[in-house]
Amino acid sequence: MAAGEELFDSILLADEKYRGEGFREGYQRGTRRGLQGGRRHGAAHGSRLSSEVSFYHGFATTWTCLLDHSSDVKSRKRMKALEALLALIQDCPLDDPQSATLQNNTEKLRAKFRQVCSMLNVPTDFKEYVHTAEGMSF
Structure with a gap:
């Protein structure tokens, strides 16, 4: 009868053994897939943020060049706002x-951009001019 009990025990233990192995294997696969998905998600959002900040930098630099030789009061105020926008871009910890x-710096940057656009009488909607990161390849 001891052999029958050993057979029964081995069947019960086999179920536990394979369930444990399956759990560990599934956990490892899930962890790998989660890390891969997280990397893709982070790269996509990082690319979009970088594209947005780069657009703001180009916008501010261009307007600074255009207003550089103007000496009226409005132009000086606009230049000061553009310089503040460029300073925010420099202080943004993108790296x-x-x-x-x-997050806080990005929100300040967007608010300053809207303020500068208002001062320049320029619309703030540049979606048709800015391409999303989905079309980019590295």
Whole structure:
């Protein structure tokens, strides 16, 4: 009867053994897929943010060049706002995606951009001019 009990125990233990192995294998696969998905998600969002900030930088630099030789009061105020926008771009911690201030700085940057556009009487909707990161390849 001991052989029958051993057979029964081996069947029960086999179920536990294979269930444990299946769990570990599934957990490892899920972890790998989660990391891969997280990397793709982070790269896409990082690319979009970088594209947006680059657009703001080009916009501010262009308008700074255009207003550089103007001396009236409105132009000086606009230049000051453009310089503030460029300073915000410089202070934005784009090289550190885990920065606690990245979200706050990005919101300030967007608000300053809207303010500058208002001062320049330029519409803030540039979606048709800015291409999303989906068309980019590295």
